[in-house]
Amino acid sequence: ETGVTQSPTHLIKTRGQQVTLRCSSQSGHNTVSWYQQALGQGPQFIFQYYREEENGRGNFPPRFSGLQFPNYSSELNVNALELDDSALYLCASRGEGYQETQYFGPGTRLLVL
Amino acid sequence: AQSVTQLDSQVPVFEEAPVELRCNYSSSVSVYLFWYVQYPNQGLQLLLKYLSGSTLVESINGFEAEFNKSQTSFHLRKPSVHISDTAEYFCAVKDDGSNFGNEKLTFGTGTRLTIIP
Numbered sequence: 001e002t003g004v005t006q007s008p009t010h011l012i013k014t015r016g017q018q019v020t021l022r023c024s025s026q027s028g029h030n031t032v033s034w035y036q037q038a039l040g041q042g043p044q045f046i047f048q049y050y051r052e053e054e055n056g057r058g059n060f061p062p063r064f065s066g067l068q069f070p071n072y073s074s075e076l077n078v079n080a081l082e083l084d085d086s087a088l089y090l091c092a093s094r095g096e097g098y099q100e101t102q103y104f105g106p107g108t109r110l111l112v113l
Numbered sequence: 114a115q116s117v118t119q120l121d122s123q124v125p126v127f128e129e130a131p132v133e134l135r136c137n138y139s140s141s142v143s144v145y146l147f148w149y150v151q152y153p154n155q156g157l158q159l160l161l162k163y164l165s166g167s168t169l170v171e172s173i174n175g176f177e178a179e180f181n182k183s184q185t186s187f188h189l190r191k192p193s194v195h196i197s198d199t200a201e202y203f204c205a206v207k208d209d210g211s212n213f214g215n216e217k218l219t220f221g222t223g224t225r226l227t228i229i230p
Contacts, residue, residue, distance in 0.1 A: 006156075033216055042117075042203050042220030043157070056217055090156055094216065102218060104149070106156040 004093050004105035012111045018079045021108045025072040025093035032074045033102060034066060037088040049074060086112045115140040117204050119221035126194050127229045134189040134224045136178075136204030143209040146187040147218070148178055151201040160202070163187065164209075174198075199228045 003026040035043035045058035049068035063079040092102040116139045149157040161172040168180040204221045
């Protein structure tokens with residue numbers, strides 16, 4: 001148990017739709033990161049939030065956006081879904097201190113038809 | 114930019130035999146190194162990590178990894194595997210924290226370890 005939860009566990013959408021994925025971090029974990037893991041691949045960094053502000057982003061278009069809330073929950077929003085967005089989406093949180101480890105949630109599996 | 118190479122996409126091993134999963138990385142800055150394990154239909158679990166100090170790090174379930182700076186490697190080993198070790202293993206790197214705020218983990222493509230009874 002990592003103390004990081006995600007919802008929903010599975011989701012099916014159609015191309016062009018919008019989706020919101022949710023993550024709940026451990027209390028005190030001020031940094032949350034989101035990753036996309038396509039089938040058969042390693043996770044790819046989407047972006048990270050620290051104290052409710054985005055402070056790092058990977059090579060993903062602006063239709064991927066996020067929010068982080070004071071209660072240690074966060075959201076990943078994806079607009080105009082494409083077939084290639086089908087993947088496992090993972091969130092990871094960490095506490096303060098530069099040697100703190102990131103702990104991953106179980107992920108949300110998104111299928112875009 | 115950083116990159117991680119896991120040379121073996123699949124490794125079949127007989128039960129109770131030793132195993133080594135290879136990981137090489139490339140980075141222009143000092144890094145922290147991690148091995149994560151992913152069981153079927155689950156998220157990632159931290160197996161072990163190297164931050165500083167002794168270059169040999171161990172996990173609670175018998176895995177160990179050695180950081181070799183000159184060879185930019187962080188290979189994962191276990192002297193005797195069990196059926197329950199069947200999983201996907203990912204090697205990852207990140208900046209050593211001197212640039213606070215950059216928490217990005219860069220992952221390899223993974224190695225699927227299959228234990229043969």
